[in-house]
Amino acid sequence: MLEYLETIFPSEALAILAFSFIPLTIILIYALFAIWLERKVSAHMQGRLGPMRVGGWHGWAQTIADLLKMIQKEDIVPANADRFLFKMAPFIAFAASYGAFVAIPLSSEFLGSHFDVGIFYIIAITSILSLSIIMAGWASNNKWSLLGAMRTAAQTVSYEVPVIATILSVITVTGTLNLMEVTELQSGNAFLGFLPNWMIFHSPFMVIAFVLFFIAMLAEAHRVPFDLPESESELVGGYQTEYSGMRWGIFMLTEYADMLLLSLVAATLFFGGWNSPFGSFMDGPVWGAFWMLLKGMIFVFIMMWLRWTLPRLRVDQLMNLCWKYLIPLSFVNLVLIALWEMIF
Amino acid sequence: MGVTWRHLFRPAVTVQYPEERDVLPERVRMKLDVNIDDCIGCRLCERACPVDCIEIGTIKSTDDDDLGETSTGHKKKLWVNQFDIDLAKCCYCELCVHPCPTDCIFMVPDYEYSVYDRDNLLFSFSDMTPEQIEEAQAKLEKEEEEKRRKKEEARLAKKKKAEEKKEGGSEDDGGSKASAGAGKSDASTNADADAAKEARRAEREARRAARKAEREAKKKSDS
Numbered sequence: 001m002l003e004y005l006e007t008i009f010p011s012e013a014l015a016i017l018a019f020s021f022i023p024l025t026i027i028l029i030y031a032l033f034a035i036w037l038e039r040k041v042s043a044h045m046q047g048r049l050g051p052m053r054v055g056g057w058h059g060w061a062q063t064i065a066d067l068l069k070m071i072q073k074e075d076i077v078p079a080n081a082d083r084f085l086f087k088m089a090p091f092i093a094f095a096a097s098y099g100a101f102v103a104i105p106l107s108s109e110f111l112g113s114h115f116d117v118g119i120f121y122i123i124a125i126t127s128i129l130s131l132s133i134i135m136a137g138w139a140s141n142n143k144w145s146l147l148g149a150m151r152t153a154a155q156t157v158s159y160e161v162p163v164i165a166t167i168l169s170v171i172t173v174t175g176t177l178n179l180m181e182v183t184e185l186q187s188g189n190a191f192l193g194f195l196p197n198w199m200i201f202h203s204p205f206m207v208i209a210f211v212l213f214f215i216a217m218l219a220e221a222h223r224v225p226f227d228l229p230e231s232e233s234e235l236v237g238g239y240q241t242e243y244s245g246m247r248w249g250i251f252m253l254t255e256y257a258d259m260l261l262l263s264l265v266a267a268t269l270f271f272g273g274w275n276s277p278f279g280s281f282m283d284g285p286v287w288g289a290f291w292m293l294l295k296g297m298i299f300v301f302i303m304m305w306l307r308w309t310l311p312r313l314r315v316d317q318l319m320n321l322c323w324k325y326l327i328p329l330s331f332v333n334l335v336l337i338a339l340w341e342m343i344f
Numbered sequence: 345m346g347v348t349w350r351h352l353f354r355p356a357v358t359v360q361y362p363e364e365r366d367v368l369p370e371r372v373r374m375k376l377d378v379n380i381d382d383c384i385g386c387r388l389c390e391r392a393c394p395v396d397c398i399e400i401g402t403i404k405s406t407d408d409d410d411l412g413e414t415s416t417g418h419k420k421k422l423w424v425n426q427f428d429i430d431l432a433k434c435c436y437c438e439l440c441v442h443p444c445p446t447d448c449i450f451m452v453p454d455y456e457y458s459v460y461d462r463d464n465l466l467f468s469f470s471d472m473t474p475e476q477i478e479e480a481q482a483k484l485e486k487e488e489e490e491k492r493r494k495k496e497e498a499r500l501a502k503k504k505k506a507e508e509k510k511e512g513g514s515e516d517d518g519g520s521k522a523s524a525g526a527g528k529s530d531a532s533t534n535a536d537a538d539a540a541k542e543a544r545r546a547e548r549e550a551r552r553a554a555r556k557a558e559r560e561a562k563k564k565s566d567s
Contacts, residue, residue: 045348049358309348 001110023101023112026293031256032063038304045308073245081242082139089136090243090250096128097257104264105180107274107288118179119167122265123160126220129258130156133229136251137239148238151315152222152229158322159219159226165330166213169206169337170199170269179265183273196279198272203344205336210270212330214299217262219322222255224307228315263299264292271295373436374455376429378469382414382448385422389440389449397433398440401426401470403480406487414446424470425477431457432465 002019009015036051040058043050055061077083100122102112115121130153137149174182188197195201200210219226229238237243240251267273273295274288282291313321359366368374385402402422405411411420441450459465472480 041352044353044356045351047351047354047357049356049360052360305345305348305352309345 001107020112022110023104023106024098026106027098027101027253027257027260030260030293030297031253032067034256034259034300035063035066035252036060037301038307041301041304042308045305067249070246070249075247076242076244078141078242080141082141085135085139086242087247089132089139090247090254092135093129093132093254094250094257096125096132097254097261099125099128100261103179104261104268105183105273106264106292107285108183109285110289111180114178114180117177119171119177119182119265119269122179122261123164123167126258126261127156127160129254133239136243140239140242142242144236145239145241148229148235148241152239155219155222155226155228155318158319159216159326162212162216162322162326162330163220165327165334166209166216167265167269169209169330169334172334172338173199173202173206173341179268179273183268183275186272187275189279196272196275196277198270198275200270203337203340205333205340206270208333209330209337210266212326212333213266213270216322216326216330217266218303218306219318221259221262221303223259223303225310225313226318227307227312228318231312234312259300259303260296263296263303266299267292267295368453371451372453373438373451375431375452375457376434376440376467377450377452377454378427378429379448379450380424380427380469380471382416382446383424383427383469384414384418384420384446385424386445388443388445392439392443394437394439395433395435397430397435399426399428399430400424403477404484405480406483409480409483414448416446418446423472423477423480425472425480427469428466429469430466432462 001022002015005015005019006012009018036059039062040050051059051062053059054065077086103115103118103121105111133152133156134149137145137147137152140146170182171177174185176182176185186197186199189195199206218224222229230240231238235241240248243251274292276283276287276291385400387400387402390396390398390400401424403425405421405423411423413419436451438451457465
């Protein structure tokens with residue numbers, strides 16, 4: 001991909017710039033679409049219609065209109081806030097989300113950087129997200145923001161443990177941290193004759209690993225039933241209480257980018273990434289991007305679906321679930337998968 | 345999740361209001377309307393209204409005017425110069441609709457009449473112009489004057505006849521009263537009432553004086 005761009009653009013720097021903007025474009029278009037989809041899905045699940053007017057067909061331009069509105073809004077910084085950190089926090093949050101896309105193979109021809117520590121890098125850089133959340137909460141100089149930020153940070157840090165443990169169980173099977181190699185290992189439809197060679201079909205323990213990963217992923221992305229940081233029906237807005245206008249919008253964008261990121265990681269680790277489910281049929285770089293994004297969007301949709309199905313957990317239940325159930329289970333599962341690998 | 349999944353494909357209950365509307369029930373009560381051509385000015389609706397939101401003004405029609413009949417066959421005898429319904433007060437009870445003998449006041453299924461000022465909810469249904477009202481009023485007054493004059497003349501003629509018979513029996517008080525034009529009330533009964541009043545006043549005065557004397561006497565005896 002990069003080589004191809006270098007032939008189009010006059011200079012290498014421009015090519016790299018364009019190359020790095022591809023995921024950003026995808027994220028932005030996806031965010032516009034996902035926010036609209038979220039509203040439509042929630043509306044139809046509740047017997048409503050959702051946005052219907054802007055743009056003509058089923059209100060497709062509603063998010064664009066909202067975005068334009070947010071850009072025009074006043075950028076309010078509280079008088080006693082730490083101005084610099086307050087203003088920086090949303091951008092650092094988004095940068096953390098966006099930075100992680102470097103290691104995601106969007107297609108067989110597109111990987112931001114071919115480094116060997118791919119998934120480890122993703123785990124590391126998404127941790128900056130909790131840092132930026134604390135930054136936002138603390139710099140707001142508002143006790144509720146700070147409490148919300150603390151809760152968010154506690155949640156994110158706690159749920160990182162089962163996420164890492166389940167990722168580790170995949171890594172024990174693949175033996176590589178590079179997500180491109182992980183995906184390539186899942187090519188082909190040899191399994192049971194017709195099933196694709198995806199990790200999820202590797203062993204029954206892998207299914208458990210995926211379920212654990214998905215639950216922890218919901219908490220990482222602050223989605224229902226783990227959306228305590230925002231819990232828009234109860235709190236003012238947690239760490240983003242003092243944010244308004246486009247800065248708040250960037251937090252929103254980060255949330256959706258995070259959803260997509262974790263969905264893509266789940267798709268790569270368990271569902272064959274850019275591999276077609278039909279073997280060599282509909283396979284190739286462009287189809288690869290299609291399958292990858294489709295798989296990601298299915299997970300995003302399931303997250304939305306869950307949002308209107310499940311009630312929110314209490315903060316103590318949240319911690320109980322993580323430390324008493326998810327972490328022990330994920331470690332036991334890791335050991336079982338390791339044993340399975342040794343035996344078969 | 346199954347429930348939410350099923351609901352995802354269930355048709356939405358939303359009605360996209362200005363474009364589509366719900367079908368209204370047959371007997372909706374949304375706005376009062378009046379067919380003023382059929383109104384006979386009987387004021388039954390005004391009386392039935394529990395919140396007094398209907399105000400009707402009528403002028404008697406003169407004998408030479410024929411207001412015609414309503415579509416239900418009632419003879420119209422009154423000009424309806426005012427028929428105001430204050431829908432801001434109206435409680436949509438429909439109690440005014442049923443008493444109407446000519447079915448000229450009724451509910452219509454129109455619910456889009458919001459206004460920016462409460463005063464604009466005062467709906468006037470009378471189709472008479474101020475000039476017409478004035479004309480009807482003047483005509484009526486003229487006719488009443490005419491009638492009164494005729495009646496007076498008749499009475500005077502009668503009295504004269506009686507006087508001629510009695511040959512100057514009682515004092516002539518009624519004539520002056522009649523010339524002052526004290527309405528339709530009979531002058532002679534008026535005089536009688538005055539006399540009775542006078543008598544009562546005298547009685548009261550006497551009683552008061554008697555009480556005063558009594559008190560004074562008591563005071564004296566006390567001291």
